[in-house]
Amino acid sequence: MRLIMRSRIGYTLPAVVLAVLVATPASAANKEHQQMMADIRMLQEQAQLLQNMLGTLNESIRAVNTRLEEQSGAMRKAFADQKLLIDNLTSDLRVVREKVDDNNVRIGSLREELEAVRQTVQQVASRPTATPPQEGAGAGTTEPGAAPPAAPPLAPGTSPTQLWDMAWGDYTLGQYDLAIQGFESYLRYFPKSDRAADAQVKIGQSHYMAGNKAKALEAFDKAIRDYPGNRALAEAYVRKGVVLVDLRQPDRAREAFEYVIRTYPPDSAEAIQAKQQLDRMKRP
Numbered sequence: 001m002r003l004i005m006r007s008r009i010g011y012t013l014p015a016v017v018l019a020v021l022v023a024t025p026a027s028a029a030n031k032e033h034q035q036m037m038a039d040i041r042m043l044q045e046q047a048q049l050l051q052n053m054l055g056t057l058n059e060s061i062r063a064v065n066t067r068l069e070e071q072s073g074a075m076r077k078a079f080a081d082q083k084l085l086i087d088n089l090t091s092d093l094r095v096v097r098e099k100v101d102d103n104n105v106r107i108g109s110l111r112e113e114l115e116a117v118r119q120t121v122q123q124v125a126s127r128p129t130a131t132p133p134q135e136g137a138g139a140g141t142t143e144p145g146a147a148p149p150a151a152p153p154l155a156p157g158t159s160p161t162q163l164w165d166m167a168w169g170d171y172t173l174g175q176y177d178l179a180i181q182g183f184e185s186y187l188r189y190f191p192k193s194d195r196a197a198d199a200q201v202k203i204g205q206s207h208y209m210a211g212n213k214a215k216a217l218e219a220f221d222k223a224i225r226d227y228p229g230n231r232a233l234a235e236a237y238v239r240k241g242v243v244l245v246d247l248r249q250p251d252r253a254r255e256a257f258e259y260v261i262r263t264y265p266p267d268s269a270e271a272i273q274a275k276q277q278l279d280r281m282k283r284p
Contacts, residue, residue: 160190164199171202176210197227201236208243217243234260234270241277250281257281 167182183199183206190196204219220240224233241256260274 158189160186160193160195163189164195167199167202171206174209176206179206180210197223197230197232197236200226201232201239204236205239208239213243213246217247234264234268238270238273238277241274245277245281254278254281 163182163186167179167186170176170182171179180203183203186193186199187196187203193199200219200223204216204223207213207219208216217240220236220243223230223236224240227233237256237260241253241260244250244253244256257274257278260270261278264271266272
């Protein structure tokens with residue numbers, strides 16, 4: 001029996017050891033598999049969580065883009081409305097400016113008409129009354145040495161604009177003697193008119209065009225002397241310089257041109273003309 005028992009134990013023990021040895025790696029492998037599956041599940045959960053976060057972020061970005069587009073559209077509309085408002089205001093301002101200019105022209109015309117009426121009233125009031133002829137005096141005879149009859153007075157109701165237009169018409173037609181008389185009449189009847197300085201300059205230019213350069217120089221000097229600060233003085237200085245060049249007085253002519261260049265804006269017509277005249281004087 002003992003031999004048989006020993007024999008069984010001898011066979012059983014290696015089998016048990018073998019079974020233990022075989023079971024041990026299988027159990028370790030099972031734990032490793034379980035750990036791996038747990039890690040995979042954790043990675044899957046993290047991936048799902050990350051995907052959820054990305055989805056939320058995308059929705060937030062879409063919402064922000066939508067708000068930005070709405071705000072951009074609102075700003076574009078506001079800018080368009082402002083531009084339309086500015087355009088309307090600019091148009092209205094232009095209309096107002098045109099109306100103001102038109103009113104200024106009308107006011108100027110009314111001022112000239114009132115000045116004409118005032119001059120007419122003064123002429124009528126200062127006109128001497130006629131005296132009856134003395135007995136024995138022949139009709140239509142004058143005493144020797146008597147002064148010639150005065151020039152006929154300005155027709156009642158004649159406005160400065162009408163008188164200016166007549167003188168200017170003679171000037172443009174080359175009737176310089178008549179133009180001189182017209183502008184002198186303008187200055188005599190309307191000495192305080194806004195065009196008084198222009199009329200004096202035109203007198204000088206009419207003398208120049210008629211070939212009387214000495215009288216032209218006197219007229220330009222009178223304009224400079226009688227109307228200081230007037231806008232017409234720039235032309236007076238330029239015309240004076242031209243006359244002085246013709247009269248072979250280059251130093252005085254250069255002074256007149258340099259005064260215009262120094263005093264008036266460089267882009268003004270008179271300053272440009274003065275510079276051209278100076279350049280012409282420098283040529284041999």
